[in-house]
Amino acid sequence: MLYRFLGLFVRFVLATLYRWRVVGRERIPLRGGCVVVANHCNFFDPIVLGAAVLPRRIVRFMAKAEVFTWPVLGRLARWLYAFPVRRGLPDRQAITTAFNVVREGHVLGLFPEGTRHRDGRLHELRGGAAMVHLATGAPIVPVGLAGTERLKLFRFPRVVVWIGEPLVLPDTEKMSEKEAIAAINIVIRQGLEDCLARARNLQTKGKRRVVGA
16 A cells, blocks of 8 residues: 555656656566566666556565665665665575565566666676576566666656566576576566667657757
């Protein structure tokens, strides 16, 4: 209930201040476990992505473990279905939780780059999303976020979210785990690059309409 209420509030703010647009929400599976992956530029990316998928599904995100030690944000994170991960360490508990989120039929949100990059470029991908797919068989849906790299306090760039089709992933049955993760990451990267390019193209068109109005 709190998640949906806050999501609606965020959607109102984004629509009012950031002239946001979401394309492809219908491509998120209506039921069953899946993994939603996106590029990562800003602390607010999980909020933007979660709001974009509403009201279709609720997205459960990993969040750095330090957040859960903060009095207000830590409690809020748990209320919003986030779960902790210790960055830079082989956190088996977080990995098991991620697998269970998908196996229980929920949507798992991941940022495969692992950390934020304010330059707006797509950086090297880590293996988390690929590992979840290998363990659960869940579909992976790529998402491009355009504009959040310039989102700051009292700065209001246009934000566009482009949700792509579930990825067609390679047959990894005869591959080692390392080879399988690498092969899946190639497809994830292609999907993210395509969605990000489409989001930026739509964002640019929106700017032109505003300038010419």
